[in-house]
Amino acid sequence: MAERRGWAVPWRDVLITLLAFVLAFVVGAVLMVVSDAEVSSQFAYLFTAPSLALGASWDKVSSAYAALFAGSLGGIGPITETTAQAAPLICAGLGVGLAFRAGLFNIGAQGQAVVGAMVAAWIGFSWHLPPGLHLLVALAGGVLAGALWAGIAGVLKARAGAHEVIVTIMLNYVATGLLAFALTTTAFQRPGRTDPISPVVDWNATMPRLEGTRLHLGFLIALLAAAAVWFLMERTTSGFRVKAVGLNPDASRTAGMSVPSTTVLAMLLAGGLAGLAGVQAALGPTVAGTPTPLSAGLVGSIGFDAITVALLGRSRPVGTVLAGLLFGALHAGGLAMQSQAGTSAELTTVLQALIVLFVAAPALVTTVVPFLRARRASLTGTTPTTGGLSS
């Protein structure tokens, strides 16, 4: 506990996280069984022919989880689908996590990702620049847009003391509304279309990918972003200040740090990372090779999932990458589960929620798993006998 530096692995945390998965999958299995009419009908014969009910349950659960596995990790295609799904989650999760560490609850990753996607897509389809440069400009534009969008909340907090939770939530609505409106204007709407959809992004602004897969530049950028955030937080004076302000603003002020400017800096960085997530949604190629054109639902719920990713990753870069990959895999596998095993895709959402629930409440895990409870008792519950200190 006292040791923070170095590579000491928090085995207890790892164990609890793994058990959280197991518990979530168990609860998920129960849900699958009770929600499936065909399977639950077999339970009428549970006492006369238990093998029927149990067999049907087993078939149902195993086929669903097999599809989940196959869709996320079963081969090069599924794996690259996982990375493609994970990349924006990692970026936005890094943004939320960075703000967390500065003591800010950035609920606005969604809005920041939306404006990031808007600007990146707009530069992508309405400008026409040489290869390489076009992608770079679109990327920078998206990141900048996200940063400025979050910066509004940062400045309002620093200058006027407005609570960032409220401001970022409101900015989410504004961003969503702005996108919906923009898609009805000539600047964004595809010529000849009446529905709100944009033109397809130029090839020059599309992220390069490994041919035939969904592994594109975005995933590499996400990993680089994680490394950069780690370096910033652990190795620079700016990161030192961000952490200090997040942990104890009073002591930071007394130590001559400017809490307002650190707040703004942290929000700018967080917004830039969330904007990067939006850029990936706008410029990352689909299986067909071109990015999905901008529409109201393009960003999905990346910004909200990012909060869970950051929580699951304990706001640390490595944790966020792992959590992002997990959620990416659940997204990718969820699609397969729906198409192959006929299980509702919503179940993966429930699984995600359950995993986070169990991770966020370690006490719940230790209560459910007695083995761990005994272990904890032997670790910390050494009741000192009287007379220990006075001797």
Place this chain on the structure above:
Amino acid sequence: MSQIVGTQAPGEVPGRLRLDRITKVFGSLVANDQVSLDIDPGEIHCLLGENGAGKSTLMNQLYGLLQPDGGQIQIDGVPVRFDNPRQAIDAGIGMVHQHFMLVDVFTVAENIVLGREPGTAGVLNLRAARQRVRELSRRYRLEVDPDARVEDLPIGVQQRVEILKALSNDARYLVFDEPTAVLTPQETDELIEVMRALRDEGRAIVFITHKLREVRAIADRITVIRRGAVVGEAPPSATESELAEMMVGRAVSLTVAKQPPRPQGPRLQVEGLTVTSPDGVVVVDDVSLDVAGGEIVCVAGVQGNGQTELAEALLGTTASNRGRILLDGADITRRDPRGRLRSGLGFVPEDRKADGFVGSFTVAENLVLNHVESFSRRGVLQLGRIEENARRLTEEFDVRTQSTTTSVASLSGGNQQKVVLARELSRPLALLVASQPTRGVDVGAIEFLHQRIVAERDKGTAVLIVSTELDEVAALADRVAVMFRGRVVGVVDAGTSREVLGLMMAGVPHEEALAAASVTTAAEEEARLEAEVAEHVAELTGHEPQEEQHG
């Protein structure tokens, strides 16, 4: 758990309250280790120990706020058990808390009846309450207006309300938890009188403190606690250094060896500084003050008379609305805290846990907290140098820590303060502003920290110490500035007597204080002579003198 109350009938002389081998464990910390204590009626029993020695934990068990893990409490030999303060109060135990447990917006009368409001069918009978307060305050000569709002009363009077509240429950055993921390010396003397009167009435008094002088002034019996266990009893005649040695466990020097100051030109000049609090109250009122290099100026005063704000205004975390601050002739009034720290200001905040360090940062990180730029190149931290700095400073300041990567929150109070002081003194300073530099620090560490502060002075740094402890002021100061209600009442020499300082702390100007004090000294001289005579008589008759004269 059924509660058994002592068999004493009301009105009778109450019996002995005994704490019998009380043990309390928090996790791996043994806060009380088989502590036994006899509290007898008609006696003032001092419980002496350093911060964290387990005094308050022990009393919280007596008051039903905590339950012992071992041992028992007995009244008149009958074991009792208090699951909550209500039961303790019913058994005749009263507590005057360190932080008053009063409702600020209620009147004195309302506060005193709080918890057992007189009245019928839920209708509060305030008239009865007022009557009760008048009766009590007449009986114990503790004057308070029953209709005054608590928030409008001075601290000393608020404390009286706390005492009255305990008495209104007919407390036979009264526990005073560090009651003098917030009082002027004169208010302390008054409190001591009250405690004596209560004792003479046959009540038992437990007086918790770490101030040796007060112990010697009032105790009939002294029990010293160290690290949760009773070290032993000391006679009231024990000297301060004997008591200190018992408290710390080794010989301690209570005075700082220091050469006479060699002040150079003024390095800090404060001119007409005024600070208004956010709610519009003038908290620092037109303060002018010079501190020369090579000199220690102490700002003395009762807590809450603007010292905190003065210190914060010097750092710049509290904005001043008038006046100038000059450091080595340069006007730093407009500079932000970072700018001032860079111009050679060292700052030890009053509340170190809140303002002095980041608890979950490591020792190494906290040792560079306010000058991390010096340990970086182009914004990148030089971890090697940070680590080396930490190794050097923890050794030099004898910071007891497992390693330099231990979090500061896990260190003891004394070691945390050493980290803060080490950080400030490791930079080249023009001015050191330190508020309560040894609050909550063990007696042993106080000695060391004082030496370091004097050494910094001898390097030519201007040193400004804000302290509410007159012992500390006496140990460190070359000059003393006394503050009262935001103003500097006067700046006097270090040799000024406690009485004069005490009067000044209550707002009396220096000359008047001198005059008033000389009267009291005359009276005291008389008392001393009387005592001497009594001693002679005692010697002749073979009796021990009852009370130790002090001062």
